[in-house]
Structure formats: C-alpha cells, structure tokens
Amino acid sequence: MASITVRNLDDGLKRRLRIRAAEHGRSMEQEARDILKAALNEDAVPSTNLGTAIHRLFRPFGVENLEIPPREPMREPPQFD
Numbered sequence: 419m420a421s422i423t424v425r426n427l428d429d430g431l432k433r434r435l436r437i438r439a440a441e442h443g444r445s446m447e448q449e450a451r452d453i454l455k456a457a458l459n460e461d462a463v464p465s466t467n468l469g470t471a472i473h474r475l476f477r478p479f480g481v482e483n484l485e486i487p488p489r490e491p492m493r494e495p496p497q498f499d
Contacts (some may be wrong), residue, residue: 464491 432446439449466474 435446435449435453439446442449444452452453
C-alpha cells in the first residue's frame with residue numbers, strides 16, 4: 419500500500435478531522451482514507467457529454483423541437499485595403 423503526507427494542513431481542518439474521526443470511532447488516518455475514498459468514488463459515475471447535459475437542462479421548458487432556421491450563403495469577408 420502507498421502512503422502520502424499532507425503538508426500545510428489548516429489547524430481548523432485538522433481539528434475537524436480529529437473530531438469527525440472520534441465521532442466515527444476511528445483514527446484520523448482511517449477517517450482521511452474513508453473521506454478520500456468516498457470523494458474519489460463519486461467521480462466513478464460516468465459523466466454525460468455536454469449536449470446531453472444541455473438537453474436535460476432545457477427539456478422542462480419544451481424546447482425539444484426548435485425550428486431550425488434555413489442556412490444562408492456565407493457573407494463576403496470584409497476588405498481591409
């Protein structure tokens with residue numbers, strides 16, 4: 419098993435970790451492992467792509483069948499002579 423050292427940990431954060439570990443009846447080290455494990459397992463859920471996320475966001479507003487405007491010819495680029 420690997421190990422890590424966390425430097426410059428805020429005193430208040432360390433105190434909260436110690437209290438939380440005591441509430442759960444385990445060491446600060448075990449509590450930190452469990453917090454890291456839970457946080458990293460959240461990312462294991464497959465994320466949706468941007469298009470799907472936008473679709474889900476706007477679906478309640480009934481914008482599923484928007485009229486697509488017709489395409490027009492491209493404008494001539496400006497001349498900077």
